[in-house]
Amino acid sequence: MSENWIRESRRLIEHIRKLQDSSGKDRLDMVKSLRFILMAINRSVSGWLWWVNNPDTMIKFSLEELKEMNKKLSEFALSFIEYDIEVTESGAQKGATPRRATRRERNEHYLI
Numbered sequence: 001m002s003e004n005w006i007r008e009s010r011r012l013i014e015h016i017r018k019l020q021d022s023s024g025k026d027r028l029d030m031v032k033s034l035r036f037i038l039m040a041i042n043r044s045v046s047g048w049l050w051w052v053n054n055p056d057t058m059i060k061f062s063l064e065e066l067k068e069m070n071k072k073l074s075e076f077a078l079s080f081i082e083y084d085i086e087v088t089e090s091g092a093q094k095g096a097t098p099r100r101a102t103r104r105e106r107n108e109h110y111l112i
Contacts, residue, residue, distance in 0.1 A: 005047065009044070015040075016037055019036065048073075
């Protein structure tokens with residue numbers, strides 16, 4: 001299972017690297033690229049959630065390893081959420097206000 005996950009993740013990385021070259025792409029290409037990238041992030045986050053919610057998996061990591069994971073993911077989350085706010089504010093100024101999921105739909109009860 002892990003080997004397949006890693007192999008597929010490496011394929012996703014290569015595809016994302018190819019998508020980084022935006023030359024010659026139109027708006028639809030860029031939207032398709034954004035969708036692919038977000039789905040790749042979603043796949044990864046789903047995997048992390050599966051691990052974190054599985055005590056048999058998490059017990060295998062030392063405290064130091066868990067601290068390192070926490071540090072790296074905290075940095076990523078802060079950067080991602082700050083960028084989300086920036087783009088949302090920009091979109092709101094342009095009148096682009098897509099429906100945001102309600103708290104219940106986002107299952108925010110998992111959050112503090």
